[in-house]
Amino acid sequence: MASGAKPVVSFLGPVASYSHQAVRQVFPEDNWDLRPVATIDDVFDQVQDREVLAGVVPFENSTNGSVVFTLDNLADRDGRYEDITVDGEIFVDVHHCLVGRKNPHPLLEDNTDSGTRTPTATDPSPSKPKSKPLSSLRHIKRLYSHPQAFGQCNAFISTYLKGVEIFEASSTSKAAEIVSADRTGTWAAISNELAANLHGLDTLGKSIEDREDNTTRFLIIGTNPSIPEDWHLAKQSIAKSGSKSLVSFTVPHTSPGALEDVLSCFKEFNLNLTSINSRPSLLAPFQYIFFVEFEGHKYDDPDGRVKGALDKISRVAGSWRWLGSWERYR
Amino acid sequence: MASGAKPVVSFLGPVASYSHQAVRQVFPEDNWDLRPVATIDDVFDQVQDREVLAGVVPFENSTNGSVVFTLDNLADRDGRYEDITVDGEIFVDVHHCLVGRKNPHPLLEDNTDSGTRTPTATDPSPSKPKSKPLSSLRHIKRLYSHPQAFGQCNAFISTYLKGVEIFEASSTSKAAEIVSADRTGTWAAISNELAANLHGLDTLGKSIEDREDNTTRFLIIGTNPSIPEDWHLAKQSIAKSGSKSLVSFTVPHTSPGALEDVLSCFKEFNLNLTSINSRPSLLAPFQYIFFVEFEGHKYDDPDGRVKGALDKISRVAGSWRWLGSWERYR
Incomplete structure (x- = not known):
């Protein structure tokens, strides 16, 4: 990146897409260069390769559900995106x-x-x-x-x-x-x-959609800790409402009850689950990689509940990865 | 259905689809009339309306993951399919x-x-x-x-x-x-x-697919107990390997830990979870209907573990439904 140039955030284009609306809500154009790219994979590639400082990808729509292309990149089965973390979320109300x-x-x-x-x-x-x-x-x-x-x-x-x-x-x-x-x-x-x-x-x-409450949630991805503080500043006016973390894990296939064992880690440490998703692990048919979101922050964890749960997950899961923690503004 | 006519099983067409292959594995054409239909919704409609005795729908592929159209019909948000149960599963190896x-x-x-x-x-x-x-x-x-x-x-x-x-x-x-x-x-x-x-x-x-282990799992749906025993007979030669059940549930949104409370029912009664899926509940944004498969059979439950878990789920879930139990042949 040329010295003095604005940092770049890439998003799923084209220009004027809903992803573009999401980026504009959080990354002021005065301070950031907003770059549309062709695919969700391109956003991940550019973030991992440090071509850009941040990326914005759709994660789920309140009507249509999860975006599997984003989940599959977060699954990172080939280890291509090992430095990527989730650093925030953006909600965009969809009005057609x-x-x-x-x-x-x-x-x-x-x-x-x-x-x-x-x-x-x-x-x-x-x-x-x-x-x-x-x-x-x-x-x-x-x-x-x-x-x-x-x-x-x-x-x-x-x-x-x-x-x-x-x-x-x-x-x-x-x-x-x-x-x-x-x-x-x-x-x-x-x-x-x-x-x-x-x-x-x-x-x-205007607003010709059937449902009033059609909302898409986007994730902000980066290569922590390279994201500067200034994108947080853009959100200062919005009330903070706790924090959230995302982890992925697989379970040992030969061990019955293994999935319950991992899920019970959250209950044991009193962490509220907010979403569960699964995708094929591609290691063997009908084995999965699971994604769990819960309330809590890895780096703002005064009573050690997040640390306790992650420590225990590392013992009972097949493989696992902390994918990020972020502040909620909604 | 005219007396003497063969019972009908409908499946996602056209003729020669992978769904057609699935149906042929379990429903012998000597005893059954195999009917291709245009959409997954049509299969559900015909089963619910008793136009056919059974239906076969794709549920998940080992490479591409869950089939959301089937999950959304099983979610049955409008109460259209209240008599439908899942009565079996069929695996088809996909060879392109x-x-x-x-x-x-x-x-x-x-x-x-x-x-x-x-x-x-x-x-x-x-x-x-x-x-x-x-x-x-x-x-x-x-x-x-x-x-x-x-x-x-x-x-x-x-x-x-x-x-x-x-x-x-x-x-x-x-x-x-x-x-x-x-x-x-x-x-x-x-x-x-x-x-x-x-x-x-x-x-x-032949077999030009990248992965050897590309398999699709189909579900057999019916309006229990209308399915006669003879489709079980077709599978007598395959070794039975336990049984499985599918339930769906929502969680009370205002109660933290509610999802863990439901999931812990399975652990408490020592029932092994084999899959978890979620879809938007469409009651409010980012509230979900969850689908859990576990090992065990509602009607073959000598030690009462399935009954125990379902009883407890009925107390801690927001809403819930037993969607079916079936024998496994793989």
Whole structure:
């Protein structure tokens, strides 16, 4: 890194992705160079190789669940990422917009739709969309987005965009980019507001997602202790609410009760578990690497409970790794 | 169901899918009508509605992990599948083939490739494919398969099919169907042998997957106790090796240590855990429904350990459900 240059944080691109929104919440652009990369693997590679000081990767969505690509990199089966630790988390509320070009010839009756759909045999109690279009959608012929976003906006699409042809894009921000190239004015994308602004598109609908509480959690990864204190500063205004740690472990396959033995370490030291995930260990079929998050901090552990639990895990697990501890701001 | 007609078992199609292979292992076609359906949801719907007597759904792959569509149906957040139980499991070893049309003009030097690739900056230690092509592949211009299959045959593709254009299909058997319609003889699919036979294609490579131990586990679902004994008979020749049960549960969110409290029920009654999964509960962000498999059978429980654990879980879990118990044959 050139002396005097801003430190770099890489994130899963493209520009205007939800990951980009996450990075902007915590890493001020005055102090940091925000770098979009193509894959989650690239974020891990650049952090491990010290090309960047930090990385931001999606970890789980409150509707769709865990992001297995991130878990698989944290599993680090090849020892490629041995210096990487998790140093923080960022929550981003997912609000989808419908973006495109406004209808140049809206009809009076276009916005009188009640938002109520007719029950059918396959959908006897159709859900009502929680928001209405901001302007007429009669001209829309094509809809672009990431497959997950279609699933998250089901009620809006089946109420206001019936019969529109669906096209899958690799990301919601890519969908907005595709639509920005349309010259017919009849294409639209489900995307976020940042992408709409970036591509000069009109917002035709806001918060069109089915669920209000659609949130994605991102992890900040680094090669501890290289992360400077200044990204903590950006969060000073948010109330701290305890701390959290992440560990991974395998269990000796021949020993019955081995998984319970590791899990009971947390109970023994009165540490509250907040998540459990598992992925194939790839050592043998149907053996797993487990990921456990718990409340507590390895380096802020006045009564030694975290140390006690980790010491015991090191004795009963097959292999294990402390992946990081961080402050919670939510 | 018409009297005298064979009972029906539905599975995730199309015909010749790995699910089809799983069904054939346990449900003899002499006694059962094997029905392919379009989605995992369809299997659950048909079983719940008693249109079929049993269903077979993929549950986890030893390389790719859990099948979230199956977990989400077992979570049964809407109470749609309240009568469904898990009544058995089937293991299918995944062996991918390269299928297409033989090269009508093979050259002498075509099969002298050592299978060793040149190390590059992005791939410093390329893995060697574990099998060689059965005939020349110089004529292949297009390769069709399911995205997961491409990932599982990485070494073979990058060694023997360099520069071939990749096309994604919705399943490996669909890929074989697409290739069967090719009139140029230059398309190939990664598929299974059953699909190749069905579509009259040549086998150009066998067991082309990177890992030998790629196995998918399927679950047999039914509306207990409607499953007759005769599907057990089909497995009489396989040694029984104990039994297994599956439960799902949520934990009271306001109570710290609640997850440990449920998990410790298994340890207290000396029941060995074999898997843990979690999915979003969709009740509130970052609350989960957990799935635990353990060794033991609800209805073959001489020392009352399973009953003891389930009784205790019913007291400490937020909500919970016994999803089934079955004999193991592996």
